[in-house]
Amino acid sequence: MAPSTRARILDAALELIQQVGFTGTTVTAIEEKSGLSPGSGSFYRHFRSKEDVFRAAIERELERAQQYRREFERGTVEDPQAALARRLLQQLDYMAKIRPLINLLAREHGQFPDLTSRIGGILLDQGIVEEAGHLTHDLRAHVDHADPHALLTVVVSALTGYHLARQFFGHPPAEVTPERFAATLAALITSPTTGPAPCIRCDQAAASAPRTADPHGTE
Amino acid sequence: MAPSTRARILDAALELIQQVGFTGTTVTAIEEKSGLSPGSGSFYRHFRSKEDVFRAAIERELERAQQYRREFERGTVEDPQAALARRLLQQLDYMAKIRPLINLLAREHGQFPDLTSRIGGILLDQGIVEEAGHLTHDLRAHVDHADPHALLTVVVSALTGYHLARQFFGHPPAEVTPERFAATLAALITSPTTGPAPCIRCDQAAASAPRTADPHGTE
DNA sequence: GTCTATACCGAGATAGAC
DNA sequence: GTCTATCTCGGTATAGAC
Known part of the structure; x- marks a missing residue:
């Protein structure tokens, strides 16, 4: 039709x-x-107005994004490194599918604060971070890290940065293909962490009182 | 004055x-x-016009960005992990300083393609990637990786993604502080890579014929 | 080099015929 | 539900006095 x-x-x-x-x-x-x-x-x-269609378009994309998540392939991980790389590629595919939302976020954040937090909540909380949670769960037997929360943040940041750089410039940074990127990131994650715990006061302190102050002046 | x-x-x-x-x-x-x-x-x-002042403002920021780079602190790395974390934090500081350029890139890329490639060239080529080159050079004795080019891309992507997420949402992803982020990323990099080479056809092939075709349909 | 005043156009939105 | 026509406002840019 x-x-x-x-x-x-x-x-x-x-x-x-x-x-x-x-x-x-x-x-x-x-x-x-x-x-x-x-x-x-x-x-x-x-x-009723231009803003009206704008908001309606975003709502439709948010619906689609959640639909994409439901279709996500899940399963247990046998070979940690190869399976992890595949999961990471799946994440990049997901970001490509929700590209309109990411574009709107990059472009119009600050214009419509309510939509920014809505998109952020669905993309980060229900989306990327949730999937990253699956990753750690699946890999718990294989990967041991002193600060899993921060490790997930690094992974999500790397995926986000790679996707956005491709988006901004039209080609991947340093011409590294997604497969190569995912394989490298997977190898990093599955390698044992050396040395002392990477952060002193991490998990509990940061998780209990997260948003007070702003020592780095971002906001 | x-x-x-x-x-x-x-x-x-x-x-x-x-x-x-x-x-x-x-x-x-x-x-x-x-x-x-x-x-x-x-x-x-x-x-002469609005576009005129727009371009002039970007040129001024590009000048500033290159000035910031010249003031960069350099030196040899003794303790790889701690020194590396410090370098990564320095990179985040740099991105904070050139925030206007990154904002403009995120917002107006595609509107002014000539400026996009100019900014991209200076930020990525002369900027982040160059510094990442310093990183590997300094750490060559400590870090051995099967695909250093891709490793740099992962590091740059992680820094970029972390910065942009903070920028978009006003707070760091998962409320992980920059110090914690840098420490975790540094620990990942300095840990030995396990398993097989992460990518099969990587370095030479990708470096010699980088931009032909586009197997993932980005452009 | 800054002001007042204005020409000109394009954009958001509405009225009313069909 | 789409059209023609139109209102109004705001934005770019210019003219000319001071």
């Missing part, structure tokens, strides 16, 4: 907002891309 | 563009923030 006008408007709006941002997107351009007559207010028979 | 009007305009424009983007920034708002009368065209005595 052909997509409804409403759906076509959502598609057009999402694409335009990723390309030129919220303020850069005009209702006229959305109409034109949706097959409506540009300049006519036909758009307004389907959405 | 008091900053010149031109400098105040550059400051105002840079800040506004980071907050609301290029299209979201109005010349009137720039004038108001610079202490000029809003709505008057006084702005145009200093810059």
